[in-house]
Amino acid sequence: MKFLKLNKKRKLIIVYIIATKLLFVAIQFLPVNKPKIIVTNPNDLIASTNIPKNVALQIKTSCYDCHSNETKLPWYSSIAPTNWFIYRHINKGREELNFSNWNALSKEEKEEKLDDISTVVSGDEMPLKKYSIVHPKSKLSKKEKEDIINWTYKLLGSLYK
Ligand code: HEC
Numbered sequence: 001m002k003f004l005k006l007n008k009k010r011k012l013i014i015v016y017i018i019a020t021k022l023l024f025v026a027i028q029f030l031p032v033n034k035p036k037i038i039v040t041n042p043n044d045l046i047a048s049t050n051i052p053k054n055v056a057l058q059i060k061t062s063c064y065d066c067h068s069n070e071t072k073l074p075w076y077s078s079i080a081p082t083n084w085f086i087y088r089h090i091n092k093g094r095e096e097l098n099f100s101n102w103n104a105l106s107k108e109e110k111e112e113k114l115d116d117i118s119t120v121v122s123g124d125e126m127p128l129k130k131y132s133i134v135h136p137k138s139k140l141s142k143k144e145k146e147d148i149i150n151w152t153y154k155l156l157g158s159l160y161k
Helices: 008-027 053-062 082-098 099-104 107-122 130-134 142-159
Strands: none
Touching: 082 130, 107 142
């Protein structure tokens, strides 16, 4: 057999390549918690509040993939091991804040979320850095951050009117 005639180093390389390929195939079958996509959400923030158009668009571009039911999954998101990280971000992000359920929140919850939004936006904590590298449009300029923060104050002020 040809394989037997190869020197030890070459044999090792071939075994390594086959093993990593098999491993890659094998991990595709591990169970994953794929986030459900729902496009019609009557309680959605943008559908149910009077949010300025530019702020709505920015939040949709920068936050909705992880903080709404309308996640746009990129093609590579269904391939392990990438999907493990992406799905975890989305599931955790939705758990913390889901703009699709906005209007179902109590006033107190809305107040708390708006407070959190202005904190994470002014502190450059969101959108997540790793996400912005792959989605450059999600990065917020100084002006965009100010617009979002001002909107949170405005909505906060109107909650108890
Ligand atoms: C790539 C996914 C992703 C994107 C995009 C993203 N987030 Fe998050 N967000 C998360 C995850 C995951 C968490 C959970 C906390 C953590 O792991 O850091 C979170 C947490 C939060 C929290 C709660 C933080 C706290 O300390 O209570 C707020 C508020 C938030 N995000 C707002 C936003 C806003 C506003 C945007 C858009 C400007 C945004 N996020 C974009 C994934 C994301």
